[in-house]
Amino acid sequence: MQHLLARAGQTSQNDYMNRSTAILIGFTTVSLVVNGARVFGEWALCWNGYIAGGLLFLSPLLLLPAALAGVMTVISAFIGLLSRFRHEAMVTMCCCLIFITTYYLAGYYSFMVRRAIYIGAAVRGTPLTGAILDYEVEHSSPPSTLSALVPRYIDQIPETGFATTPHFDYHVYGEGGREPRWELSLHRSELPNADALVFWPGGNYPGKISEGTIEKLGQWAYIHDAF
Numbered sequence: 001m002q003h004l005l006a007r008a009g010q011t012s013q014n015d016y017m018n019r020s021t022a023i024l025i026g027f028t029t030v031s032l033v034v035n036g037a038r039v040f041g042e043w044a045l046c047w048n049g050y051i052a053g054g055l056l057f058l059s060p061l062l063l064l065p066a067a068l069a070g071v072m073t074v075i076s077a078f079i080g081l082l083s084r085f086r087h088e089a090m091v092t093m094c095c096c097l098i099f100i101t102t103y104y105l106a107g108y109y110s111f112m113v114r115r116a117i118y119i120g121a122a123v124r125g126t127p128l129t130g131a132i133l134d135y136e137v138e139h140s141s142p143p144s145t146l147s148a149l150v151p152r153y154i155d156q157i158p159e160t161g162f163a164t165t166p167h168f169d170y171h172v173y174g175e176g177g178r179e180p181r182w183e184l185s186l187h188r189s190e191l192p193n194a195d196a197l198v199f200w201p202g203g204n205y206p207g208k209i210s211e212g213t214i215e216k217l218g219q220w221a222y223i224h225d226a227f
Contacts, residue, residue: 020091027095028102035062035099035106042113045188049164059110066103069096115222117161118197121186122220124158125168129184129199129219136201142182146170160186179204196223 041055073096080089128146131153136142143149146157146168159166165188172182180200187196195212198205198221205214205221212225 020087023091024094024098028098031099031102034058035102038062038106039109039113042110042117045114045117045162045164047163049162052164059107062103066100069099069103072096073100111224114195115224118186118195118222119217121160121162121197122199122217122222124161125184125186125197125199125220126218127154128158128168129201132182132184133201136181142172144172162186162188164188195225197221198223 035058037055038058041052041058044052044055073093076089076093076096080086080093083089128149131149132142132146134153135149150156157167160168165186169185169187170182171185173180179202182201184199185196186198197217199219200221203216203219203221205216208214209223212223215222215224
């Protein structure tokens, strides 16, 4: 009889461990897919704006679940210490930690992918800034439009590489000693991420602005204020 009870207890424990393992594997898979979609959304900016826009809205939407997961981690730890539901609490805590880890890893890699895309945009836009500067030297003023540069100063106006914002914005601010005299920029205001890329002749960028943090990318300024 004792042998049968021991076997039954062992079977029950094995079943529980199998269920726990399945839950953890399943939750890890879901966390990787959901949070990985944010990274994929950044990459999709180069080829499909609709897919990118939909996936990038996951960043603000997942912020609340990530905060709740942090609270549940603490609660589960106390339950595991102070009650008999130790195994259930440990599984819950592990699931929450998995979600928090994948959330912050996805945030980091999203930023790295996004930054690489902006660096690519700066590389593509550099010949255009050079053409504007050449025009300015010859005419003592910047061109009123970018089309005035073609074909003498540049063969064609380069694109940004973003599906959502394929063209650079160009603004001339006139004379009178105002700095900058003109600006070439790339903005993504239609997405939850408010990053921007700006070129000022002379590169006299402010150290800090209200819109976000400035990072120098060569002669360009990368303004990032992301989730």
